Amino acid sequence: MSTLRERNAERLRNSIAGAPIDSHAVFNFYTYPFFHKHSNVPLNEYFHNPAVMLEAQLEVLDKIDNCGNLMPDVGAVAECSGLGGKVRFDSHGFISVHEAEIEEYEDVIKIKPADPYGDNYMRIALEQLEYMVQHCPKGMKVNAHPIMGPFTVAAQLRGISDFCADTIAEPEMVDALLDVVIQTQIAFLHAQEKILGAPLHHVLVCDDLSAFLNPQMYEELILPLYDRLFADFPNTQRWLHNDSTTRHIVSQIPKGGFSAWQYGPVLQPLEAAEGCGNQVTVMGGLNPVELAGYTVEQTIDVCNQVIDSFQGNPRCVLSAAGSINQVPLENIRAMMRVADERKISK
Structure with a gap:
């Protein structure tokens, strides 16, 4: 049965x-706040000790009939941490990233694509992923670490308000920053593929901030980013998490090649x-x-x-x-x- x-x-x-x-x-x-709440695991240990992360996830998933998969989990900071974003922890241990020092185009062109094996949280996520694959109990599965949407990563690095304004006033700077973000993310996905095997079954793209754009800009700027991100991964399903106010871009979601979309309660x-x-x-x-x-x-x-x-x-x-x-x-x-x-x- x-x-x-x-x-x-x-x-x-x-x-x-x-x-x-x-x-x-x-x-x-x-993600980590859920596992933290229901296991009382200290977040510093959760983020930095793969054995602790695995045990916390297994403990909580067991309580919900294991209806969920294991997943490396460094929150939303993985890509940004390699591109100059400043990783910080609040008084509860919650992880976040603050913008890099980007003021003009010249600052952007100095940024090089980040090494997923470097001194950043992509490397930590890869270490978590490898440990989970090696110690995954029978009957459980391990998912790839989610990818933040390229627009969301760039906005985190530049500052959300400034980056949204840049899409109108500084398009060259926007394109340059998105270019280095996507190169970093492709390398990060290839590194995960080496651990999980190719092709990755699916990748969850978290991209709430792209919904700040109007339908025309979403189609012209965001949709090509998804195609470029997944060009090296044609057999990987694209899953989207965008639970922002998305009514104005609903019809655009299929054009992004997505198989599944987690939407917000603003929609029926x-x-x-x-x-x-x-x-x-x-x-x-x-x-x-x-x-x-x-x-x-x-x-x-x-x-x-x-x-x-x-x-x-x-x-x-x-x-x-x-x-x-x-x-x-x-x-x-x-x-x-x-x-x-x-x-x-x-």
């Missing part, structure tokens, strides 16, 4: 392939699915902030309502985008149970 993990994984695969499904899958994006499920022409598996429907405050009974009711709103569309996956970190484990288990038990009428 199959496990919940196996059934959920098969449903997600079939949804992405456009094949029939008997029930809707569940997908959540679990069928609005996301049909806006993508039912070409992309859309993962969402639940507001994570609200979900964090629900009882189990309320979670069950809301999950049923969201699944009703799917209207049997096989491209819809139940998900809470954004800050899943404070959601109680019993509510996540309830999500899994409802989705598993609700069958799609033939």
